[in-house]
Amino acid sequence: MKAGGNKSSWVKRGQPSQLPKEHIDWVIHPVTRFVKLEASAGLVLLLSTLLALALANSAWREPFATVWHTSVGINIGAFVFERSLHSWVNDAAMTLFFFLIALELKRELVLGELRQPRLAMLSISAALGGMLFPALVYLLLQFGEPGQHGWGTVMATDTAFVIGCLALLGRRIPKSLRIFMLSLAVVDDIGAIMVVAIGYGSEIDWFPIGLAMLGLVLIRLIGFLGVRSMPLFFLIGGLVWLAVDASGIHPTVTGVVLGLMTPTSKWVTDDRLHTIMDCVVAYPPGDHWSGDTPGRRVLKTAEAAAREALSPVERLEMLLHPWVGFVVMPLFALANAGVQLSDTQFSSSLMMAVFLGLVFGKPVGILLFSWLAVTLRIAVLPRDLSWRLILGGGALAGIGFTMALFIAELAYSPAQIHSVKLAILLASVASALFGLVLLLYLTPPAVELTAPPTGTPQRPLDRRSSEANDDEI
Secondary structure (H helix, E strand, O other): HHHHHHHHHHHOOOOOOOOOOOOOHHHHHHHHHHHOOOHHHHHHHHHHHHHHHHHHHHOHHHHHHHHHHHHHEEEEEOOOOOHHHHHHHHHHHHHHHHHHHHHHHHHHHHHOHHHHHHHHHHHHHHHHHHHHHHHHHHHHHHHHOOHHHHHHHHOOEEEEEEHHHHHHHHHHHOOHHHHHHHHHHHHHHHOOOOOOOHOOOOOOOOOHHHHHHHHHHHHHHHOOOOOOOOOHHHHHHHHHHHHHHHHOOOOOOOHHHHHHHOOOOOOOOOHHHHHHHHHOOOOOOOOOOOOOOOOHHHHHHHHHHHOOOOOOHHHHHHHHHHHHHHHHHHHHHHHHHOOOOOOOOOOOOHHHHHHHHHHHHHHHHHHHHHHHHHHOOOOOOOOOOOOHHHHHHHHHOOOHHHHHHHHHHHHHHHHHHHHHHHHHHHHHHHHHHHHHHHHHHHHHHOOOOOOOOOEEEEEOOOOHHHHHHHHHH
């Protein structure tokens, strides 16, 4: 019996080609569409930030602060493994954030636009400039001061807010700018977590590091043997996290390492998937689907094949994106963005260093290092990406919210942290407004061309004059 014949006979009988609809779909479908929007995570993060600020400056500020200092963990006899809820969010939940960032970087480098070395070098060079130049500006203003140790605070870019701002601009900006900014933010975050590991870690204990290395070798070994169980990989990854946490290195580094180790190749090819699906279609509906029958075994094989037709990187991105965007990052904002504005002494010099590092240092560093990379022929500038657009994108990169707050919690004393948090919030707002206004000015609505009427010859767009103007900074 041929699969094609059965398939056509099913269609003739009026068999549905989609899953059955239920009443809950009236709620699920709109929520699903909302989750898929690029700006959604940034919007939820913004609302969480505003809520944290409101609670920290209200009559509920003491209960709000007490919640985050509540000790949570395991206490069995002499074995005690506890930390505050604030620490669980910053150390454990944020590991998932960095794991997702590393997955996105791995996908872009192997499967995406960054697989071309010279295009990748443009984003990498820009990210280096966006980390080094702001740190230099900060150190010039804080050299010899009590806040000198916080130079890493101004090095990071908040991926969610940057992508959210770009989403607000819609089709006004070219796709190449979106790819450039996403890649820059991802590399920037990877660099920031390396700074955390090197610059803000405690004394290193090498024995737990050895255990962590053994765990990573075990992950690579079972992957080589063909083990496909995600829960097993997560279990071993959790043990590696515990070892890194005990070593004195910040445990979020684990997320970066595991993300970069995740395979990008899929187990089931498209041809094999179609062959397996044809075998499923070859079995017409009937009682033989119940029990341990050939039809049931084919159906289970098809289920596994459909899952494994995506690479582990793609599957994990799809799995973790909603949790990170709508749970982890809002929790982080609630735990860290609460700045008490009353009865607090703010350091103007420290605030100025953080503010100028992000608002001024970020765009200048990104533009300067990008230009140097192209001039030295290390990188190539895409045709539709001008220097002015890079400057506008660099201004948005000054939104350092998530990682800046993350590093600030490690770098500053309790007496300094309120000044730094307020400066980060002000700098992020200023960078967002400056970047959006600049990109709106540089990308007029006329760039969204409509298709000409049928039969009307389409006049090619003369880019020479516009490119000449755009190339002038």
